[in-house]
Amino acid sequence: QSIGHITLASTTSTENSGLFGAIIPAFTEATGIEVRVVAVGTGQAFEIARRGDADSLLVHDTEGEARFVAEGHGSERADVMYNDFVIVGPVGDPAGIAEADDVNEVFARIGAAEAPFTSRGDDSGTHRAEQRLWEAAGVVTASPWYRELGSGMGATLNTAAAMDAYVFTDRATWVAFRNRQDLTLLFEGDEALFNQYGSVRISPDRHPHLKHDLAAQWHEWLLSEAGQRAIADFRVNGGQLFFPNSQPNVDDAP
Amino acid sequence: MAHQLPELAIPALRFEGASVVHRGQTLLQPLTLSFDGCRRTLVMGPNGAGKSLLMRLAHGLLLPSAGQVYWKGKPPRQAMVFQRPVLLKRSALDNLTYALAVSGTPWRSRKPLAREALARFGLSPLERRPARVLSGGEQQRLALARAWLLAPEVLFLDEPTAALDPASMRAVEAAVVDFHARGTRILMTTHDLNQAKRLADDVVLLHEGRLIEHSDAERFFTTPASPTTRAFIDGDLIW
Amino acid sequence: MAHQLPELAIPALRFEGASVVHRGQTLLQPLTLSFDGCRRTLVMGPNGAGKSLLMRLAHGLLLPSAGQVYWKGKPPRQAMVFQRPVLLKRSALDNLTYALAVSGTPWRSRKPLAREALARFGLSPLERRPARVLSGGEQQRLALARAWLLAPEVLFLDEPTAALDPASMRAVEAAVVDFHARGTRILMTTHDLNQAKRLADDVVLLHEGRLIEHSDAERFFTTPASPTTRAFIDGDLIW
Amino acid sequence: MPEFDNAFQAALNLILGLDSTLVGILALSLQVSLAAVAVGALIGLPLGAALALWRFPGRGAVVVMLNALMGLPPVVAGLAVYLLLSRAGPLGQFGLLFTPGAMVVAQVLLILPIIAALTRQQVEELHAEYREQLQSLGLSRLRRIPTLLWDARFGLMTVILAGFGRASAEVGAVMIVGGNIEGVTRVMTTAIVLETSKGNLPLALGLGLVLLALVTLINGAAYLVGETARRRLG
């Protein structure tokens, strides 16, 4: 019943949350197409796609995705879903960010208290979002309280847990994360913490050998009602992690 | 030519039904024997008779499969020169200083003592040569020098002159006599009947893992108790 | 006791100023020698004289540091029995079948031939024993059996009877005579003057890496050309 | 420590549960590593032996290189193989990327130097003992290789086990060239990394214990075979 497979390059945060495990079976059921997910760092995902080693791309770096399409590697990009970033930290909350009014204040307080903060430092979508927020809050980060880890989200959380440090993370990874130790969710809900995921189709001109037909079905399915419902139905501990927001017929370069 | 010297207080070595069995094959039949006094005992017999096995049992390198091998009294200080000498991957001199270190000789006196031993066995010019590249005879002499240095109360020599030139052989025989004169008990194997006649106080003859005869040298060579001994002395004891 | 047989067409082996120098030390002085005809040449000399080095040069295991060693004509089929036999980590039988395999003997005839050789050297009961646990003399006989199997045109024997009992020694000497009678050139070392007298057509005497004399056996033992030879024959050539 | 207890508990549950996903992952781990060891030994043993036998100018440099390549980082091996097998790379058209085959190739790259370097050293020592005898028998260097490998087999067993350990333990290479695709290229080590990044530390450790148990079983089997053969030799 399987009519073939496609390779999807994506990021660890989507994979770790368990989203793919929940929605891909529905897609395969409907189309007979298997989806093989290679979950890596954001930059590596782009690179794999750029080299023609993946049939499709799903990441959360809108700027990067746009550039990817603009440079001709991608033929089409579409919003698929969003979730949000949150700030977690030790239960004691030494910088008192739980009481902050907005995210700017959160970062300002951490900076002022010079409380330990672990950053992914890996140039991923999450890392870039975090850096924009520091800049917006006017904080100059510096060691030793600011630790650049150069790691994936999960590894960064493991380190933060052991160091009792604040950390900026996407909600999906946090909800699925088990080694929390003293960490707890301290701040959420600011509009600036919006985290958009997009699906990108690879350019058939650049990589004619890819399975563009099957990849197109995947892309369309994600944006379709069935796909969007599958995303909305994915729950962890009763909570929804991803919010579908495809805009039918809005595509190409933004 | 029994050699008479005051019998020093070396305890007796006893074999009581000691045998060696390896994977179902009996290599040495149960052996009951006693080596008393400060004598020079020569162990003889054809290839594969079990001479080296007997030496290793006596020296405690091998435990008998059955029976017992033990010293009546405190086990004496012993040394052995192996049929195929094992030299460490070091220079000739270092092989000797190593043995001295092991036996607890103070650091300062090791080199002088080792050099003396090298000189005694005609190896002085070779002291810095790696022991493993020495010629067959040189290796055997180095092994002898090592045993000599340890001043053992009992000395086991397994065909110690097999690789030696005639003059060296005479020198080693003289060294053995010397050792013995200083009170060392000698247990030695050889294939050389003349050497046995020159050195033995008593002789043990083995054949196919079995004790044929153990008697005083004089008796052994002149009026052997067993026809096998007779055949052996005549060089007729063939495979 | 020169042994007269039709001289077969074995090419002559020539040493021309061949020497061995190792890290600045001259182990073998430049040597000019020629081994012609199908003879039995005995190489003698004290320990460390360079006999084994000479054998290895002749057999092509060692290249001279200077000078040349070569066969006039096509190099003949050769085999060597080493002073310290090297046996592979296999059974006695497998050591022989291995040598046969190497020499290109067809598979089917290897075992029968090997068994024959074992029998000839009195090792039949030991065929399945790992070669490395054999007694010293058994190992030497196995090495001889291996060389015998290869039916070489030239046979190098480095103290082949040093570990053998008297009867085995006689049997091996007989085997050497036999080999020679079948047309094999013999180059052999020994420390046993009597053995040399029994076997040698001609004798090479080395001393401290230097050629002292190379002459017919008769001449060598009765009217030696050099005083060193005299001293050696008298057993007086000491370190 | 609760985590370790949990890990043992997790390992036990995993084994007792005999979850079909786990079995699949274990089987793939084993297949990939064993295939890599087989290829690595097939090339590495003769290569190491040859290096022990031949003297040539620059040999010292080759030996040093080989020893140094024992320190080839798995990620680097993975990257190199990735670039070779990637569509844009020279072997791209074979479509080997993100398949078990690619993982085998990367692991071979990793363990070949280990097997070859340790073999070289052991064969060199045995050859020092055998050289004159084999030369006397008229054996060319090439024909000495099987003899030496056979007679050194007990020592080489440990060398091969070191290679197997390296292959079954590494994650850097298989992650990059395999992609840790569920059901296709996920092996034990990549699964452990995944669980670690999910913060499932006891499960990650438990998976590690299961992997180690399997590796121990294989080592035990090799040991028994070796000891039986060795005993027959005296």
Next chain:
Amino acid sequence: MPEFDNAFQAALNLILGLDSTLVGILALSLQVSLAAVAVGALIGLPLGAALALWRFPGRGAVVVMLNALMGLPPVVAGLAVYLLLSRAGPLGQFGLLFTPGAMVVAQVLLILPIIAALTRQQVEELHAEYREQLQSLGLSRLRRIPTLLWDARFGLMTVILAGFGRASAEVGAVMIVGGNIEGVTRVMTTAIVLETSKGNLPLALGLGLVLLALVTLINGAAYLVGETARRRLG
């Protein structure tokens, strides 16, 4: 292949640029791995030798375990050390986690079995040769250990180099217990992983080449020392 050219280019630039960050990372890599090898050898050599010398019930199982532990996945070693040193863990109060010290501990865990298992095998072979002579000299097993290690030193050199290779190449353990903190615990392999995840493949490969070059230098130095010593021995 442009990537490989770029990688060489990157490596060259890195070396020529002698960027102080890179030098710091290289130096830390070297310090951690050398320290781990030193500790690993200090424990592993006598341990392996002891296992070669003593016979006791269950020895076979210990040998198998040790051989199997050559396949201890770095991630698992890292996790175990993480749990031990983590604040909630039994050694939490020392604050060792995310320090170079912790990385050394984890790497020791990794290479100890490699050094001990390979040492056992080599010492066992040498002891087969020396046993009777040493016993005749009246040497206790304990006192034979230094003798055997010394006389096996040329072979053991390769064993130690294998351990060093393992330490300098692995990333799984140092990543978890070090945390890849910039300027504190970032080493070459974690930097390579980071660049890879950023998609900077030529730079990642270039870093790999720089690391390999350094490892080769150290191997070369060891080789020269070894050959000089060996030559003195004939």
